Amino acid sequence: MQLFESLVVAHVIAGATGLIAFWVPIAARKGGRVHRRWGRIACYGFMVAGALAIAMALLSLYGPEQRIPTFTDRALFEGLFGWMMLYLGLLTIGFADYGLAMVRHSRDREALRRPRYQVPMAAVVVSAVWCGVYGYGVGDPLMVLVAAIGVVAMMLQQRFIWRASPARTDYVGEHFRALLGMGISAYTAFLSVGLIRAIPEHVFNPMIWAGPSVVGVSLILYFTIQTGSRKRG
Template identity: 30%
Template sequence: MQYIHQFSLFIHIIVGSCTLLLFWAPVLAKKGAKVHNLSGKAYVYGMQLVAFTGILCCALVLIDPVAIYQGAYEQAENQTEFIQNARGRASFLLMLSFLVLTSVVYGTRVLRDKASRQSLRRPDMLCNYVALLCSALYVAYLGYQSAQVLYSVFSVIGMLVAIKMMRYTFAPVVQPRQWVIEHLSAMIGSGIGVYTAFSAVGGRYLLVEILGEQAILMAWLAPSVVGTLALVVAKRKYQQRYRVAGKGKPAAQAEAL
């Protein structure tokens, strides 16, 4: 199990590092252009691999943290607490992996289906919603139990994202070209997830020397704050540009996305 975990983690880190850079290609490229489409597909495939390897790594830790972290476990002063903390972190990271996977799959299907929403109602997509929502609820419980601010904050984000996606999926009627905003929100949301993981794992060590332990909290929250502000600005831009919700321009212009 330890070797499977290490190999999966290696793939997770390598592919995740590449998607950090690849994220900006479809964001900055002209919407509908060849560069946007090709880089977007590569980003989606990369993010799916990152999410699946993350889920596998977390699942292995939840099953047997002692086997995965054998050396650290043997050196721990309180081995019971070590196991509890390892499983808590794995549950939290598992929720983030579900958040990334659900966001990128949702964003892809919204773009493909547009107003029909057919593939959003398939059993595999419904499983993504349920996995994200259930994992977020469990992390909320862990946050309450251990007074972990990070767990509490991100569990709320996970629940809100899952509920928002399900509302769009099952809404009797959706506004014209609302899929434009749904696609944009989901893809930026997946980017927030991967940058959150990067800043928390690597970025915090760059800040800790300057800001101390406060850097840990800042490293987790900074991508979400910056990404949310960017999402608000981008949504306003495309709502005005493509007249999302049918306030003017014909749908043909929205299809240019």
């Protein structure tokens, strides 16, 4: 129990760092020093939080203690606090890693085709598929929906990586979409898994699950339209 609680504290600190820093590069001038510095802080904070979420998910699945004993449906508990948290941790790390890679390898898509980047994306897909299958098995459509988002996101990333001749500036849109996706997955994990530990009666509240996606997708559309306008101009 002490190990798990220590992981929770570290996860909260790392996650809070990412959640706060996440909004600075969105508001700051794109490509400027503040944007780059706080973007890295947000990414590394979320990646650490994602790794800790994976560790907590494994403890929830295979640890000796029964977590949240008031949660009587243990199969659903394993789905939400085990397999889905494992998947969301991998998804958050995958988005952050890909978003940073878009800047690091903006002119070298061959690097993105190597195992260094392909393996993390494959891990996201595998965990998403299992999350969806498990969610379907326990009758939880929300798990299926969240899993589908990750699969579609990885397919879109692969489409860019393997596309024959993208425009020179297309990596910018990929960078923004990946890091906004990182924010969506992290906020979804916080609200649907972290916050629910304090208020378990709202575990099936669709507003909690849909909120981060609505905000995140709106920002993705905004930046996509804004980028398209600049190209036309």
